[in-house]
Each structure stands twice: as C-alpha cells, then as structure tokens.
Amino acid sequence: MDTGTLIQNVQQAASPTELIQAVQALAASSEAEAIPALIEVLGYNNPAAAITAMQGLVRWGETAVPLLIEKLDGYNYGARAYAIRALATLGDARALEVLVQAAETDFAPSVRRAATKGLGGIYRAAPQRIQTSLSQLVQDEDWSIRYAAVVSLEAIAQAVDHPNAEASLKHLAGQDAEPVVQARALLALQRLRQLIPSEL
C-alpha cells in the first residue's frame, strides 16, 4: 500500500480499533510523507494511537526533528506533550530552544515534565543555558518537575561527569520536600558512584 493510502486510512478510520491499526501501518511506512501525518495523530486525543505515532516518529530519527518543531501544536497540550516526548527521546540539539521554553514556561505539567527530562540529553549543545534552566527547575513548586530535573541531572552527570550536577543531586537527596524526589536523587547518586547513604 502506498503512503498516501495509509494516510487516508488513518484519516478515515471509523473506530478506535481501526485508527490504531491504521496508525501502526503508517508508522511502519518508510516514506517521509508519513511524518507530518503521524504528527497530526498526536492531536487526535486517542492515547494509544498517539503513543504508536510517537514511536513511529522516533524511529525516523533526526529526519523528523524539523517537522516536529515546526508543527508543535500551540493549542493542544496533549498533542504538544507527545511531540515534546518525541523530541526529548531524539535528543537532537535543534530542539534546544523548544525544550527549554517548554520546560520553563508551558502551562501544562505533562509538557513541562517531558521537556525537563529531555534537557539532560542535549546538555552538550548548550551547557550554560541548560544548567541555568535546571537550577530553576529543581526548585519548581511541582514535585513532578523536580523529579524530571533529577532524571536530567543524572543523565548529565553520567555523560560528562559534571560536578554541579552531582552537587545538585546531593542537595535534592537530602533536602527535597518530597520523599519520592529524594529517593530518585539518591538512586541517581548510587548509580553514579555507588554512594553510601551515610555520606550524605
């Protein structure tokens, strides 16, 4: 089946089951015209279809990045969260501005979490900028944002042995108001150097 037909099948699916099957078929297509169509699916308000489309987009690697950025849905935060998740997974430096903006200023926590988690993966693209951003995010009012920042800090510390990242993790492991954030920071430190809890 050519990609045009696969796209049509997605757009004309009459039931959720049909939609998911059509998206699966489209995600397997190797023609680039599938990319914008998959991005559209992120906004259909069907989580199963959106996850399949997102995985399909990630499979395209860096080819999907420009369109994911260009077609970021400013009016549908559900769609935006999936697109940001795809960009975060791809770890492409061109997404820097989009991820920083989303992490710092989006109103939707789901978008912010995904973007914050993604910052760790593109640290090398702009160390200063991302460090500044994360130093704010670890103080966010929302525990889930701080948690996502911990995940980012761990990625940074593992990739570049960054002393600031480790210091932040230590601070969060000892001081954060939420036990789950403390626990996640502690786990990061343990993975980093098998740190003994009593050293904290």
Add this chain to the structure above:
Amino acid sequence: MQDNALPDPSLTREKALANLVGEDLSLRYYAAWWLGRMRVNDQEAVDALMVALSDEADRTELGGYPLRRNAARALGKLGDVRAVPALMACLECEDFYVREAAAQSLAVLGDNRCVAALRQLLAGGVEAAQQMPGQPHLRQPYEDVLEALGALKAQDAVAEVAPFLEHPVPRVRLSAARAMYSLTGERQYAEQLVRALEDPDINLRRVALSDLGAVGYLEAAQPIARARTENSFKLFALKGLLDVHLNVAPSVALAMEPHPENPLPAVLDLIDNLL
C-alpha cells in the same frame, strides 16, 4: 473548587482571615479554600475555620452549606486535631457534601476519636445505602466513610465494611476493597483494585489507580504503569505507592539502600518512563 487551582497571589493571611467573617459570601467561601490551599495552619486560622463549620449565612437553593464544605476541606489540610470534634459534628449535617468533606478530612487527620461517628454513617448497611431520590448521590458519602475507616485502621469496623464489597455501585465496591485491604492486609482486596484497572470505564480505572497508590500495594506497580489512562494519573499513583513505603522506612536513605530485593528502584524506573 479544585485543589490544583492556582491561589490568588494578592491575598494575604490577614486579608483571608478578615474575608472569612466579612459581608461578601463569595469572599468568605474563597478565603476558606485559600487558607487550606496555602496551608495556613496557625491557631487563629484553625479557630476561624472551625467557627465557619457552623455558618448559617451561606446557603444554596437546595439548602446546602458551601462555606461549611470549604471549611471542612481546609481543616483536613491543616493537620490540627483540635478540629476533630467539630468535624465529627459535621458528619450529622443535613448537607451531604459537608458530611463528605468532613469524612475526608477526618481520614487525613488520623484521630481515632471519630471512628464511632463514622461507623454511624454505615448504619443500615448496604440495604440502606441507596441512591437519594432526585440527587446525584447515595444516602451517605459511603466511599469516603469506608476509606476513612480504612485509613484510621478501625479494625472493629471490618464486619460493617465487608458487606459494601457487594454494593451495586462500582466505586463504592472499590472503596470497600481499599478499606478492607487497609484493615486486613489481605491481598485479595488489593487484587480486586488491580482488576479494576482493566475496567471498561476510564473513570473507574482512574479511581482504582488512586486507591492502589493510597494503600501502597507495591505489587500493583507494573499494572499501574500499563493502565489505559493518562500518564499523569499513573504518575501520581506510583508516587503514592512509594510515599507509603518511604514514610514507613526510618529514612529515605535506608529505604534506598542497594539490596537485590528492594522493589523501590524498579518503581522509580516506571515513573521515569511516564515523564
């Protein structure tokens, strides 16, 4: 008023306390919510909210007491057990939603003095637990009463709670299962909640998620992560699950000590994947 709504940043503690007894009923209502949301738990604020529990000025067309509802909810957030007797009195209020808010707050405050008063609301058993004619709710806030009895570890109430496992309303059955698991520690009740994660009704799946988080049933971590709901619901359920265990442990650090059987790191991995 939603708990995740953003509080008015221009309000201050002093202004809220003044508004709570002011002329404007909508400002009173907002002030009660605000004091809870901002966790203003000094003696004066708690006293003022306790007074608001017997407010007569703010009435709905159907005879409800909006200010009492908000005050009862706020007192649950402030953690001061001086409010317990006043909240117990609210369990007899004619307004269903005041009774509901009081039961929720009493569960959070964790003071056992209220157990008998809560059990009183289960009087008549499942038989009496009928839909109120023309109302969107049952005779009593059974879900909250059952959950409160579970949270308060009211072992004596097991015989009254158990029959609600067969209540015709699915959400009441979930609350009973949650309470029974809290009271007995028997897996069968937690597994009933796990099964509800597969229910065709997404709202029921969401309720089951929060129930499993609240009781800290670690075996549910994988099924929670797989449930067909939005990531945010699963995220909060997994956090709840961990909170139960991280609080029981002497310290977070101890709980995280590397140990092949420590299940907590795997739960954290599941959370990572939901971000």
